[in-house]
Amino acid sequence: MLEQLLIFTRGGLILWTCKELGNALRGSPIDALIRSCLLEERSADGVFNYDAPGAAAYTLKWTFHNELGLVFVAIYQRILHLLYVDELLYAMRQEFSHIYDPKRTAYDEFDEIFRQLHMEAEARAEEMRKLKQAGKAAPLLGKKQLQGPSQRGVQHGGRKQKSGSNIGSATDEDGDDSDKHIELVNNSSNGHQTGTKESIARKGKENGPPESGAFDVNKLQKLRAKGSKKNASAVVSKTSKEEPKKNVKMNRVWGDSPPSESKLDFTNPGDKSGDGVLEVVSTDQGDSMMDKEEIVSSESEDEEDDKFEGAKSSAKKGWFSSMFQRTLALNKIERHVHIDIRLRTGSLSQVGGTMPLFLAWALPGTQPVPGSGLPGLLVKLGVCEWLSDEEGYQEEEDELFSEFDKATGSVGYRQMLSSGISGNSVLEKSDLQPALKALKDRLMTKNVAEEIAEKLCESVAASLEGKKLGSFTRISSTVQAAMEEALLRILTPKRSIDILRDVHAAKEHGKPYVIVFVGVNGVGKSTNLAKVAYWLLQHEISVMLAACDTFRSGAVEQLRTHARRLQIPIFEKGYEKDPAIVAKEAIQEASHNKSDVVLVDTAGRMQDNEPLMRALSKLINLNNPDLVLFVGEALVGNDAVDQLSKFNQKLADLSAVPTAQLIDGILLTKFDTIDDKVGAALSMVFISGSPVMFVGCGQSYTDLKKLNVKSIVKTLLK
Amino acid sequence: MESWMHQIEQWFQQAEQWIRQQPVEQLYLTIAVVFIASILLILLRSFNRSKSNIIVLAGLSGSGKTILFYQLRDGSSHQGTVTSMEPNDDIFVLHSEVDKKAKTKPVHLVDVPGHSRLRPKLDVFLPQAAGLIFVVDALDFLPNCRVAAEYLYDILTKASIVKKKIPVLILCNKTDKVTAHSKEFIRKQLEKEIDKLRTSRTAISTADVTNEYTLGVPGEPFSFSHCQNQVTVAEASGLTGEVSQAEHFIREHVKP
Numbered sequence: 001m002l003e004q005l006l007i008f009t010r011g012g013l014i015l016w017t018c019k020e021l022g023n024a025l026r027g028s029p030i031d032a033l034i035r036s037c038l039l040e041e042r043s044a045d046g047v048f049n050y051d052a053p054g055a056a057a058y059t060l061k062w063t064f065h066n067e068l069g070l071v072f073v074a075i076y077q078r079i080l081h082l083l084y085v086d087e088l089l090y091a092m093r094q095e096f097s098h099i100y101d102p103k104r105t106a107y108d109e110f111d112e113i114f115r116q117l118h119m120e121a122e123a124r125a126e127e128m129r130k131l132k133q134a135g136k137a138a139p140l141l142g143k144k145q146l147q148g149p150s151q152r153g154v155q156h157g158g159r160k161q162k163s164g165s166n167i168g169s170a171t172d173e174d175g176d177d178s179d180k181h182i183e184l185v186n187n188s189s190n191g192h193q194t195g196t197k198e199s200i201a202r203k204g205k206e207n208g209p210p211e212s213g214a215f216d217v218n219k220l221q222k223l224r225a226k227g228s229k230k231n232a233s234a235v236v237s238k239t240s241k242e243e244p245k246k247n248v249k250m251n252r253v254w255g256d257s258p259p260s261e262s263k264l265d266f267t268n269p270g271d272k273s274g275d276g277v278l279e280v281v282s283t284d285q286g287d288s289m290m291d292k293e294e295i296v297s298s299e300s301e302d303e304e305d306d307k308f309e310g311a312k313s314s315a316k317k318g319w320f321s322s323m324f325q326r327t328l329a330l331n332k333i334e335r336h337v338h339i340d341i342r343l344r345t346g347s348l349s350q351v352g353g354t355m356p357l358f359l360a361w362a363l364p365g366t367q368p369v370p371g372s373g374l375p376g377l378l379v380k381l382g383v384c385e386w387l388s389d390e391e392g393y394q395e396e397e398d399e400l401f402s403e404f405d406k407a408t409g410s411v412g413y414r415q416m417l418s419s420g421i422s423g424n425s426v427l428e429k430s431d432l433q434p435a436l437k438a439l440k441d442r443l444m445t446k447n448v449a450e451e452i453a454e455k456l457c458e459s460v461a462a463s464l465e466g467k468k469l470g471s472f473t474r475i476s477s478t479v480q481a482a483m484e485e486a487l488l489r490i491l492t493p494k495r496s497i498d499i500l501r502d503v504h505a506a507k508e509h510g511k512p513y514v515i516v517f518v519g520v521n522g523v524g525k526s527t528n529l530a531k532v533a534y535w536l537l538q539h540e541i542s543v544m545l546a547a548c549d550t551f552r553s554g555a556v557e558q559l560r561t562h563a564r565r566l567q568i569p570i571f572e573k574g575y576e577k578d579p580a581i582v583a584k585e586a587i588q589e590a591s592h593n594k595s596d597v598v599l600v601d602t603a604g605r606m607q608d609n610e611p612l613m614r615a616l617s618k619l620i621n622l623n624n625p626d627l628v629l630f631v632g633e634a635l636v637g638n639d640a641v642d643q644l645s646k647f648n649q650k651l652a653d654l655s656a657v658p659t660a661q662l663i664d665g666i667l668l669t670k671f672d673t674i675d676d677k678v679g680a681a682l683s684m685v686f687i688s689g690s691p692v693m694f695v696g697c698g699q700s701y702t703d704l705k706k707l708n709v710k711s712i713v714k715t716l717l718k
Numbered sequence: 719m720e721s722w723m724h725q726i727e728q729w730f731q732q733a734e735q736w737i738r739q740q741p742v743e744q745l746y747l748t749i750a751v752v753f754i755a756s757i758l759l760i761l762l763r764s765f766n767r768s769k770s771n772i773i774v775l776a777g778l779s780g781s782g783k784t785i786l787f788y789q790l791r792d793g794s795s796h797q798g799t800v801t802s803m804e805p806n807d808d809i810f811v812l813h814s815e816v817d818k819k820a821k822t823k824p825v826h827l828v829d830v831p832g833h834s835r836l837r838p839k840l841d842v843f844l845p846q847a848a849g850l851i852f853v854v855d856a857l858d859f860l861p862n863c864r865v866a867a868e869y870l871y872d873i874l875t876k877a878s879i880v881k882k883k884i885p886v887l888i889l890c891n892k893t894d895k896v897t898a899h900s901k902e903f904i905r906k907q908l909e910k911e912i913d914k915l916r917t918s919r920t921a922i923s924t925a926d927v928t929n930e931y932t933l934g935v936p937g938e939p940f941s942f943s944h945c946q947n948q949v950t951v952a953e954a955s956g957l958t959g960e961v962s963q964a965e966h967f968i969r970e971h972v973k974p
Contacts, residue, residue: 011829012784012802034801035779039835069804105788105796494834496868500918505864 001082003058003075005114006030007096007107010069016096016107018114027052029075033060038071040689041459041486049078063089066467067426068100084125091117288535289697289705425469427478432461435479439717446716448679449638452686460486484717491682491709493691497665499627503541503596506626512544512590514598514623516583517667518616519631520643521604524669524696526555528631529599530562532667532694534701536597537566544595546586547572548579548619551603559601569593579603580619587623600625607646617654620661629693630663632684633670640683648688665693668707672697676715681707772826772846773968776873777853778866779832782891785956786853786964787829789813795957802831805839812965825972844878849885849971851964856890856898856953859907867911874912874933874945883947887967894955901951905942913940 004025005018029050037048048060057078063086064071072093074085095113425431436457443453460482469478506513515532517525526549533543545563547570549555556572563570571586583600590598602619605612620628630647632640644663652660666684674680681692692707737745775783784799787806793813806829811822830840844850852873854866873879874886888908890901916933933940942949952963 006800008800010802010804011806012799012831013788013806014797014799017797030800031780034803035833039803039833105792488838489835492835492838496865498868498918501864501868501915504914504918 001076001080002085003077005075005092006073007092007110008071008073010071013105015070015105016110019111025052025058025075027056029058029060030073033062033073036689038062039489041456041490041686043459043462061085061089063093064462064465065093065097066463066465068097068102070096070100072096082125083128084121087124088117088121091121286702288531288538288702290535290694291538292705427464427467427469427475429461429465431475432464432479435476436461438476439479439483443679443682443716445677446679447637447674447677448716449641449683449687451638451641452683456483456486456490456686480717484713487682487713487716488709490686491692491707491712494689495691497691497693497706499693500539500541502626503536507596510591512587512595512598513627514587514600514625515627515629516600516602516620516623516625517629517631518602518647518663519604520606523604523631523633525549525604525631526558526562526601527699528667528669528694528696528704529559529601530566531696531701531704533562533566533568533599535704537568541596542594543568543597543599544586544590544593545570546583546598546600548582548586549601549603550575550577550579550582555601555603569595579615580622583619583623607643607650613647613650614654617651620651621654621656624661628661628664629667630665630684630688630690631667631669632680634668634674634678634680635670636680638683640680641687644684644688663688663690665690667694667696668692669696671695672703676718678712678715681712682716771848771972772828772843773972774840774843774847774850775827775829775853776840776850776869777832777889777891778855778862778869779834780858781832781853781855782956783829783832783853786851786889786891786954786961787827789956789959789961790827790965790968793959795959801833802829803833803836805830805843812968814962814965823972825968827968840873841876844876844884847878847884849887849967850879851887851889851967853889853891854904854908855892856901856904857892857895859899859904863907863911867908867915870908871912871915871933874947874949880946885948885950885967885971886945887964888942888949888951889964890951890953891956893953894958894960901953905951909940909942916940 002018006014007016008014008030027050029052032050033048037043043062043064046061048062050058050060052058058075059078060073060075062071062073070093072089074089076082076085092114095117096107096110099107099110099113439460440453440457443456444450460479463486464479464482467478469475503513517529519525529545533545536543543566545559545568547556547559549559550573553575556574560570560572571582571589573582573585579602586600587598600619600623602616603612605616607613628651630644632643636643648662651662655661666688668681668684671678685692695705695707697703697705775787777783779801784802784806785795787808788795788799790812791808791810807827809824809826811824828843830836830843850873852870855862859866870888878884879886888901888905890899890904892898912933933945938944942951950967952967954961954964
């Protein structure tokens with residue numbers, strides 16, 4: 001049932017593969033897993049679906065051993081729902097960590113151990129299944145009767161559909177346990193059909209559980225339901241598209257006179273020269289900020305100087321607030337201990353009187369000891385421990401410890417006592433939670449979308465669990481370092497953002513390079529289009545504009561003005577024309593007059609608007625642009641996630657070819673209006689996987705620059 | 719001000735008197751101790767400075783760096799590799815030299831992941847690099863030619879490479895396969911691509927600093943002989959263990 005099991009190091013060497021399951025995998029699922037999931041910080045998902053070329057669909061599950069730097073991966077066919085994979089992976093991890101040695105590269109004895117683990121896991125899964133089967137049989141009897149007849153009807157149709165087609169690639173992943181229970185019950189009720197179901201099962205595995213047949217058929221049922229839903233939605237959308245064509249708004253006529261179609265649109269399509277008085281901009285406005293270096297090093301030095309000069313920067317604030325919390329806790333403890341002393345001076349004096357002196361010295365020192373505060377704390381709480389060693393103070397000691405933990409919210413004090421100096425504590429999820437929560441809140445105050453922050457924190461937790469803390473390092477600093485690395489990884493582009501090189505390459509082929517600007521309403525597409533045109537002109541590339549925003553009043557005039565100022569040709573067809581056709585003709589015109597780049601402006605549209613999204617995908621399918629730039633404003637909050645994912649989804653769904661062209665890059669606008677709330681960049685890059693190519697930081701032609709990854713990461717984590 | 723000066727003079731006089739009062743042996747002892755300590759410090763610092771002994775393996779993802787690393791270290795590629803997520807860093811004696819009787823110095827080799835999101839990791843190791851091996855996939859070369867050339871261009875224009883004149887070896891891997899390109903072909907293609915990159919990157923105004931330095935001689939087509947540091951091309955095959963040219967390069971540039 002399992003296709004393959006692998007153990008490999010994070011450096012890339014495969015340490016062990018299961019030799020019993022020798023099935024050759026189609027495609028390269030592991031590389032796909034690493035590239036599109038683990039390196040994209042989606043490692044908290046736990047499950048990855050891979051469609052190999054050649055009609056094979058796999059599901060991959062994995063787990064990490066962060067301390068040793070190992071990854072354990074299990075691959076199996078997607079239509080099988082194997083319950084025991086997670087347990088098996090965890091058990092393997094436990095066993096392997098005992099025999100792992102960094103110098104060794106062959107672990108043959110693990111075969112035997114693995115075989116045992118596998119059998120145990122399967123046996124356990126069988127038991128669980130039987131238990132659930134028995135437990136669910138009674139309450140679901142009623143349901144069974146309802147579902148029975150309908151299911152039988154579907155199964156006949158299902159068998160026909162199944163005989164040729166491949167279901168694995170068509171179904172979505174649904175791991176609902178409830179489905180399985182219903183399936184199990186149905187299986188028991190339709191016992192006479194298990195024989196036929198098995199023959200239907202895709203790979204015809206005899207040793208597979210009888211339920212696998214039930215899975216397939218019920219998946220069919222769902223498929224049919226989904227298929228009908230899809231048809232319904234398609235039908236609905238078609239009718240809705242036809243409606244606007246019918247309801248053209250007629251002008252209200254008062255009186256008997258026939259409706260005079262007075263012309264309200266005073267644009268002059270043939271008037272290109274217009275006012276000759278307008279200034280020619282070309283090179284007068286100086287260099288575009290794209291070409292200026294972001295002086296990063298001196299910026300950071302300035303910041304540090306400010307930190308030292310200014311009263312408190314936020315980093316110091318953080319330190320102070322944490323120390324303040326600690327002193328609060330210590331004060332509480334102090335009070336307790338003072339009370340203890342007063343109550344128990346009798347017994348203490350037996351120790352020779354040195355104890356009260358010692359306490360008097362240690363406790364009034366409420367100034368936090370700089371650094372980790374460790375020696376001071378140790379003294380104070382060591383005293384508490386000493387006290388509690390005497391009769392009956394155990395509860396108070398526990399209370400003090402828990403109060404201290406709550407107050408500081410960082411590492412558990414007991415752990416710190418036991419391991420703080422030697423540095424041997426292993427990070428558990430519960431330890432990471434408070435630090436991660438603090439980080440997540442900080443990210444959200446920087447305008448990162450909530451679910452993105454959540455996913456990031458989970459991914460960082462997955463990569464830190466089980467790691468050993470270095471000595472004298474706090475958990476919060478480890479978490480911060482891991483988060484910084486993760487953010488750097490996400491924001492580093494995975495493909496080249498050098499547009500000039502691409503333009504030159506297209507020039508050699510003799511075709512114009514087409515860039516399409518898409519986005520929702522009002523984000524700054526037309527303005528930033530002009531900025532990009534200005535920048536390209538500065539690099540001696542001939543540009544042509546295409547006015548495919550045929551909806552918004554004044555859009556064509558706006559572009560015409562820009563074209564006049566920059567002295568570049570513009571292709572326009574006025575209003576109320578099909579943007580896809582306009583774009584196509586513009587590209588043909590560009591190849592006639594040998595323009596290098598065509599910048600296509602589209603109308604703003606909301607991501608939920610089905611007919612408009614359809615029109616956009618038609619434009620993209622028809623013209624096959626080289627670059628689809630999504631223009632998003634930096635002020636957007638949680639909606640960024642929705643916008644980008646819906647745009648990508650619509651482009652993928654409505655595409656004519658299997659490899660749809662999705663959003664290739666992001667243009668972030670209005671960057672000057674946010675001070676340090678730069679989280680929108682992170683949300684957009686994370687959800688779409690495409691890099692930020694330009695950043696618009698103002699409203700004049702030169703205000704276009706590249707994204708500086710290091711400074712964004714620093715700002716996000718400040 | 720004058721009172722300050724006066725006080726300082728007074729302190730000096732007091733110090734002199736105090737020193738004169740000490741027995742002579744103690745004075746000599748302290749001077750000797752200070753002398754020895756400073757000599758030790760200087761020695762230690764000179765040892766640390768000669769730490770630039772790392773050979774870095776870089777290249778695109780899938781070109782075979784991790785396999786080469788293990789071939790150089792253990793002489794076999796074990797059970798295969800997957801895309802690396804972290805660098806492989808080890809100090810070892812080259813596998814082919816293990817049998818030699820003469821005492822050979824261990825080599826510090828680092829294999830940096832090639833995935834584009836992990837590019838910043840290369841900058842961690844470059845300051846201490848004594849040589850860089852750029853691994854190129856000779857089998858699947860043409861589709862990746864542009865990306866490989868861009869990566870190579872970025873490396874060749876980094877400040878640490880240019881200033882320290884770190885030698886670069888372009889290693890064409892997977893040459894055991896029949897359809898692999900020859901090293902001459904790869905060299906010419908890379909030179910052409912870098913030439914184009916040169917023009918597109920230097921067309922940017924003088925304030926551009928994505929690459930701190932420019933390559934080659936303006937006006938002439940680019941060739942690797944124009945580079946200040948030494949750039950050579952060689953062939954290898956990771957799977958079969960044919961890594962002698964790489965070993966030769968390593969031995970040349972790691973100080974014995």
